[in-house]
Amino acid sequence: MIFHENEQRWNDWTWQHAHSCKDLSTLNEWLEKAGSKNPIPKKHFNEITSSYRMGITPYYFSLMTRYDESDPIFRQIVPSNEELNILPEELIDPIGDENPARGSRPLKALIHRYTNRVLLIPTAQCAVYCRFCFRKRLVGDTAHNAREEDLRAAYGYIQSHPEIDEVILTGGDPLTLGDQSLLTILKALERIPHLRMIRIHTRLPVVNPFRLTPELGEIISTLNKPVWVSAHFNHPQEITDTAREHILKWVSLGIPFLNQSVLLQGINDSASILQDLFMSLIEMKIKPYYLHQADMVQGTSHLRVAQQRGLEILKELQGEIPGYALPHYVLDRSDGSGKIPLQNQWI
Numbered sequence: 001m002i003f004h005e006n007e008q009r010w011n012d013w014t015w016q017h018a019h020s021c022k023d024l025s026t027l028n029e030w031l032e033k034a035g036s037k038n039p040i041p042k043k044h045f046n047e048i049t050s051s052y053r054m055g056i057t058p059y060y061f062s063l064m065t066r067y068d069e070s071d072p073i074f075r076q077i078v079p080s081n082e083e084l085n086i087l088p089e090e091l092i093d094p095i096g097d098e099n100p101a102r103g104s105r106p107l108k109a110l111i112h113r114y115t116n117r118v119l120l121i122p123t124a125q126c127a128v129y130c131r132f133c134f135r136k137r138l139v140g141d142t143a144h145n146a147r148e149e150d151l152r153a154a155y156g157y158i159q160s161h162p163e164i165d166e167v168i169l170t171g172g173d174p175l176t177l178g179d180q181s182l183l184t185i186l187k188a189l190e191r192i193p194h195l196r197m198i199r200i201h202t203r204l205p206v207v208n209p210f211r212l213t214p215e216l217g218e219i220i221s222t223l224n225k226p227v228w229v230s231a232h233f234n235h236p237q238e239i240t241d242t243a244r245e246h247i248l249k250w251v252s253l254g255i256p257f258l259n260q261s262v263l264l265q266g267i268n269d270s271a272s273i274l275q276d277l278f279m280s281l282i283e284m285k286i287k288p289y290y291l292h293q294a295d296m297v298q299g300t301s302h303l304r305v306a307q308q309r310g311l312e313i314l315k316e317l318q319g320e321i322p323g324y325a326l327p328h329y330v331l332d333r334s335d336g337s338g339k340i341p342l343q344n345q346w347i
């Protein structure tokens with residue numbers, strides 16, 4: 001254990017959040033304490049993090065077992081010089097959130113891509129900054145946080161579109177908001193009669209599971225609309241007793257969980273790793289929902305897996321795990337028109 005905090009502070013999600021590693025000297029200090037003999041060189045680090053910041057919670061750092069690119073946690077979260085390699089086909093907005101031709105971002109805090117559901121972006125802040133993030137262009141930038149008037153405009157929009165039956169809180173990571181801010185949003189949504197459900201997309205169960213406090217879970221479970229949580233586990237090394245305990249507590253309160261993974265080179269691009277991941281999720285009562293083809297986001301070619309390889313992995317998994325444990329392998333189209341399934345032809 002490299003962090004000499006007492007258990008109470010370690011288990012406090014706000015402590016984890018406040019002590020996130022954001023700079024090179026802290027990162028190298030942590031690496032040295034963990035026994036690594038390979039500090040991250042300064043060269044290029046500032047260049048990389050000036051366009052896309054770094055953030056690592058102490059808890060998530062503690063899940064590393066090796067301190068180089070061969071470790072699946074390290075590879076997801078520590079900036080790599082390979083991010084400077086930007087290919088001509090890579091994009092700033094790889095899933096077309098902002099495509100003006102589609103007009104799918106009618107308001108600052110809202111994306112309306114599918115008829116019956118919208119994304120609500122209350123914050124652009126995350127607990128960690130994943131190196132493969134498809135919203136690199138906005139996450140971590142306070143200018144993209146929604147102000148009160150942006151949220152009010154979003155509620156008004158949803159209210160005036162009776163065809164919308166689901167709101168997905170995303171970002172950024174909505175669970176980085178304090179309880180009061182989050183509950184204000186959930187209560188406002190609860191009052192919209194035609195809304196049938198709310199979803200929260202979050203990486204906190206993976207990188208700071210202490211955020212799933214029993215108090216917040218109790219309140220969410222008493223809302224008059226079902227709230228589904230979509231977590232974001234990518235590797236079995238992320239599934240810990242701590243994560244399991246906190247998630248199962250919320251599940252016991254009646255809050256259902258889904259999981260979205262991204263297929264990532266050198267991290268989870270093998271059938272055996274994914275089989276272990278999906279079955280471990282099922283054991284935690286989380287339904288593996290999507291396996292995403294990594295988006296064509298700038299500076300991420302070292303993390304992307306060829307679609308053909310993804311299909312081969314899916315073929316290997318078919319029959320090895322129960323159907324309900326096998327997620328849909330999907331690709332988000334770059335024009336903003338949404339997801340399409342990537343499937344093997346069986347007949």
Ligand code: SF4
Pocket residue numbers: 125126127128129130132133134135136139171172173202203
């Ligand atoms: S938590 Fe999600 S939005 Fe935030 S950096 Fe990671 S992938 Fe991007």
